[in-house]
Amino acid sequence: xxxxxxxxxxxxxxxxxxxxxxxxxxxxxxxxxxxxxxxxxxxxxxxxxxxxxxxxxxxxxxxxxxxxxxxxxxxxxxxxxxxxxxxxxxxxxxxxxxxxxxxxxxxxxxxxxxxxxxxxxxxxxxxxxxxxxxxxxxxxxxxxxxxxxxxxxxxxxxxxxxxxxxxxxxxxxxxxxxxxxxxxxxxxxxxxxxxxxxxxxxxxxxxxxxxxxxxxxxxxxxxxxxxxxxxxxxxxxxxxxxxxxxxxxxxxxxxxxxxxxxxxxxxxxxxxxxxxxxxxxxxxxxxxxxxxxxxxxxxxxxxxxxxxxxxxxxxxxxxxxxxxxxxxxxxxxxxxxxxxxxxxxxxxxxxxxxxxxxxxxxxxxxxxxxxxxxxxxxxxxxxxxxxxxxxxxxxxxxxxxxxxxxxxxxxxxxxxxxxxxxxxxxxxxxxx
Amino acid sequence: xxxxxxxxxxxxxxxxxxxxxxxxxxxxxxxxxxxxxxxxxxxxxxxxxxxxxxxxxxxxxxxxxxxxxxxxxxxxxxxxxxxxxxxxxxxxxxxxxxxxxxxxxxxxxxxxxxxxxxxxxxxxxxxxxxxxxxxxxxxxxxxxxxxxxxxxxxxxxxxxxxxxxxxxxxxxxxxxxxxxxxxxxxxxxxxxxxxxxxxxxxxxxxxxxxxxxxxxxxxxxxxxxxxxxxxxxxxxxxxxxxxxxxxxxxxxxxxxxxxxxxxxxxxxxxxxxxxxxxxxxxxxxxxxxxxxxxxxxxxxxxxxxxxxxxxxxxxxxxxxxxxxxxxxxxxxxxxxxxxxxxxxxxxxxxxxxxxxxxxxxxxxxxxxxxxxxxxxxxxxxxxxxxxxxxxxxxxxxxxxxxxxxxxxxxxxxxxxxxxxxxxxxxxxxxxx
Numbered sequence: 001x002x003x004x005x006x007x008x009x010x011x012x013x014x015x016x017x018x019x020x021x022x023x024x025x026x027x028x029x030x031x032x033x034x035x036x037x038x039x040x041x042x043x044x045x046x047x048x049x050x051x052x053x054x055x056x057x058x059x060x061x062x063x064x065x066x067x068x069x070x071x072x073x074x075x076x077x078x079x080x081x082x083x084x085x086x087x088x089x090x091x092x093x094x095x096x097x098x099x100x101x102x103x104x105x106x107x108x109x110x111x112x113x114x115x116x117x118x119x120x121x122x123x124x125x126x127x128x129x130x131x132x133x134x135x136x137x138x139x140x141x142x143x144x145x146x147x148x149x150x151x152x153x154x155x156x157x158x159x160x161x162x163x164x165x166x167x168x169x170x171x172x173x174x175x176x177x178x179x180x181x182x183x184x185x186x187x188x189x190x191x192x193x194x195x196x197x198x199x200x201x202x203x204x205x206x207x208x209x210x211x212x213x214x215x216x217x218x219x220x221x222x223x224x225x226x227x228x229x230x231x232x233x234x235x236x237x238x239x240x241x242x243x244x245x246x247x248x249x250x251x252x253x254x255x256x257x258x259x260x261x262x263x264x265x266x267x268x269x270x271x272x273x274x275x276x277x278x279x280x281x282x283x284x285x286x287x288x289x290x291x292x293x294x295x296x297x298x299x300x301x302x303x304x305x306x307x308x309x310x311x312x313x314x315x316x317x318x319x320x321x322x323x324x325x326x327x328x329x330x331x332x333x334x335x336x337x338x339x340x341x342x343x344x345x346x347x348x349x350x351x352x353x354x355x356x357x358x359x360x361x362x363x364x365x366x367x368x369x370x371x372x373x374x375x376x377x378x379x380x381x382x383x384x385x386x387x388x389x390x391x392x393x394x395x396x397x398x399x400x401x402x403x404x405x406x407x408x409x410x411x412x413x414x415x416x417x418x419x420x421x422x423x424x425x426x427x428x429x430x431x432x
Numbered sequence: 433x434x435x436x437x438x439x440x441x442x443x444x445x446x447x448x449x450x451x452x453x454x455x456x457x458x459x460x461x462x463x464x465x466x467x468x469x470x471x472x473x474x475x476x477x478x479x480x481x482x483x484x485x486x487x488x489x490x491x492x493x494x495x496x497x498x499x500x501x502x503x504x505x506x507x508x509x510x511x512x513x514x515x516x517x518x519x520x521x522x523x524x525x526x527x528x529x530x531x532x533x534x535x536x537x538x539x540x541x542x543x544x545x546x547x548x549x550x551x552x553x554x555x556x557x558x559x560x561x562x563x564x565x566x567x568x569x570x571x572x573x574x575x576x577x578x579x580x581x582x583x584x585x586x587x588x589x590x591x592x593x594x595x596x597x598x599x600x601x602x603x604x605x606x607x608x609x610x611x612x613x614x615x616x617x618x619x620x621x622x623x624x625x626x627x628x629x630x631x632x633x634x635x636x637x638x639x640x641x642x643x644x645x646x647x648x649x650x651x652x653x654x655x656x657x658x659x660x661x662x663x664x665x666x667x668x669x670x671x672x673x674x675x676x677x678x679x680x681x682x683x684x685x686x687x688x689x690x691x692x693x694x695x696x697x698x699x700x701x702x703x704x705x706x707x708x709x710x711x712x713x714x715x716x717x718x719x720x721x722x723x724x725x726x727x728x729x730x731x732x733x734x735x736x737x738x739x740x741x742x743x744x745x746x747x748x749x750x751x752x753x754x755x756x757x758x759x760x761x762x763x764x765x766x767x768x769x770x771x772x773x774x775x776x777x778x779x780x781x782x783x784x785x786x787x788x789x790x791x792x793x794x795x796x797x798x799x800x801x802x803x804x805x806x807x808x809x810x811x812x813x814x815x816x817x818x819x820x821x822x823x824x825x826x827x828x829x830x831x832x833x834x835x836x837x838x839x840x841x842x843x844x845x846x847x848x849x850x851x852x853x854x855x856x857x858x859x860x861x862x863x864x
Contacts, residue, residue, distance in 0.1 A: 016607075046608040075602030075603045075604075075606035077606075079606050079608040080607060081607075082607075164746075167747060170448075170745060172507075174444075174507035174511050175511075175512060175513075176478040176481070176512065182741070200843070218848065287716070303741060304738075305741060305742050306738045306740070307737060307742070309614070310596050310737050313600050315599060316595055316748075396842065399843070400842045401842070410591055410594065412595060414599075
């Protein structure tokens with residue numbers, strides 16, 4: 001392994017997660033330890049888009065307070081983008097920027113689209129003989145990246161959904177209305193991991209035999225979970241709601257934004273609208289089910305909530321385990337690059353121990369890029385609308401632990417980078 | 433004042449709030465101190481409906497752990513109802529149940545509809561010469577009860593909305609998309625207090641002159657607040673969005689579920705559906721604005737979230753100040769009844785001191801019942817879509833302080849009453 005001296009560039013991409021900034025903090029913390037190899041630590045604003053525009057900031061100039069607060073701050077401190085690099089000129093420009101600023105270490109924190117971009121940059125640098133080490137850091141609340149046991153970001157949003165379902169079910173139960181259907185729409189795109197995580201709210205009612213007046217809250221909500229992996233059938237759904245209402249005062253339904261019917265149409269989606277990657281804009285599944293229930297049943301009331309983007313920004317409910325693992329992935333990416341690795345992404349592997357533990361490995365970027373790990377068939381219940389308890393064993397360790405957020409006048413204190421721009425060395429570049 | 437010995441009955445009504453159980457805990461704690469007057473402490477299940485059905489439980493039999501955990505538990509531990517007592521037979525039955533169980537103290541925790549019922553029970557007892565003391569405990573997240581400075585429940589949901597807006601705005605800012613409109617729909621029915629509380633997220637960006645690299649996060653979201661007190665005009669709204677987008681990358685809109693157009697139609701509401709009090713079922717305002725924005729602007733993207741019932745169940749974000757005041761109202765209601773008061777509700781008055789402090793007073797139930805305190809004209813900005821800073825001075829003290837929730841396996845531990853039923857003494861009663 002040859003030692004490589006130069007500057008490090010880190011950027012964030014795609015939808016923010018509650019812990020994408022924790023990964024950034026991990027990258028910076030580790031980079032500061034390698035003075036011999038890493039001279040300057042730069043951040044690219046708004047992902048690859050800012051890199052194309054040569055908008056780099058000096059991360060080593062940030063205060064220690066800011067860097068410490070990053071790990072509990074939602075959003076993406078560097079900014080992200082959904083710009084898909086396709087043109088050869090874009091890739092050429094990226095290498096020009098890297099050369100102009102002597103970037104030798106590049107860490108892209110993002111999902112599969114982002115790691116695809118990282119893979120292409122790595123390949124181009126090799127082709128051109130530009131010495132560069134590219135090690136990706138995984139990020140997606142959807143938990144749909146291949147090879148890794150789970151993705152940083154998933155645990156925190158799963159925890160937020162678990163808390164929300166439990167609280168909402170207490171409200172529903174209190175209303176004492178018969179024939180009430182409560183609907184919660186959650187994110188996840190084409191993978192059902194987040195919808196499935198709602199069953200983390202399940203808890204058996206416990207009575208203490210020695211002290212029967214001491215009862216613990218039991219929660220059997222959600223009763224129905226609709227996954228994108230299972231084509232939606234209105235008749236089967238309505239039949240299942242009917243069954244649940246026979247044995248319960250209310251029926252709690254969790255629906256993924258990505259559920260489609262047998263012909264591939266998203267429930268209640270605006271099919272005319274797509275994002276810049278050509279994905280359909282999702283969002284109306286909960287309202288669709290509410291009107292379906294009220295239309296099919298006489299006298300049954302339904303209400304729906306849509307957490308929308310608030311769920312991926314809910315750092316106040318972040319899982320400590322998730323935050324720690326996100327930082328770990330950032331640190332390990334830098335270590336791997338220092339050790340001569342490139343064209344890889346850090347992944348999490350679960351240790352074969354009785355108590356939960358993880359270690360990191362490296363996987364080729366090419367095998368991550370554009371792959372999707374859907375919710376596994378083995379964990380989908382027989383009725384296709386419930387989740388196997390083995391999933392709880394998988395997911396429960398990921399939501400453990402809480403952060404102690406600092407508060408200022410009643411609201412959490414979040415960090416903001418002072419973002420000192422690095423002097424430009426190239427002419428302007430116009431992206432289309 | 434004559435001393436009155438007998439049993440106490442407490443019940444909860446209307447939509448739950450994050451602190452309705454804290455008021456219940458306050459009633460129980462105070463009642464336990466008055467052994468000479470209060471013999472048994474009963475809870476009525478599902479509000480007046482359970483009282484009609486003689487479903488009373490023995491609250492003194494609950495464990496200390498359960499009572500302590502009540503104050504941070506969402507929902508309504510006794511259950512609530514939306515049953516509107518209208519028939520004379522219902523009122524007769526209520527008095528029969530009171531007589532059969534020697535109820536001499538009655539505390540109804542609820543909003544204006546509930547205090548209306550309490551007022552009628554008080555009047556009937558006086559008419560029949562049945563010695564009874566009725567003192568109501570205020571509860572509503574909508575903050576729309578007259579006479580009281582504010583209502584227990586409001587501060588916690590205001591805090592949750594403030595936190596949500598701040599987190600969501602960080603996510604929006606990170607996306608670095610030009611021409612993006614973010615929409616958050618909140619509750620509040622016909623009063624704009626909760627929508628207005630979103631401006632608690634506003635914070636000036638602070639730079640420390642001695643240490644310019646230490647920056648605090650600044651937040652100017654929300655940019656537009658749509659209140660039910662202001663008739664909605666699509667052209668004015670679109671013009672305002674356009675203005676905001678000139679100076680900002682994105683535009684953050686908070687809309688109350690209760691916003692109506694000039695002809696009195698709720699935005700995107702299902703006008704065919706009403707609840708049991710005849711109120712229209714609200715809910716589509718956010719989605720309506722999203723489609724309006726995308727229709728009127730070319731290339732502008734919009735996303736909406738609807739917190740729905742989750743916002744009033746979000747005990748994990750409860751305000752400590754609000755929880756303490758909710759308990760105080762419960763305790764003071766019992767004290768007032770012991771002191772011979774009846775036909776009153778506890779209200780909160782703000783002390784004329786530099787630092788925030790409250791004390792309680794009593795107001796006649798008749799003046800509370802069915803009154804609505806809308807968001808005051810003086811705090812609506814000149815453009816009719818913003819909030820005057822004086823409102824922040826009013827609301828900021830109400831969101832101060834956080835609870836330290838106990839957690840069990842990654843989720844908050846909430847209480848459940850063991851709910852031991854008191855032996856029935858009357859025949860069954862059929863409510864319609």
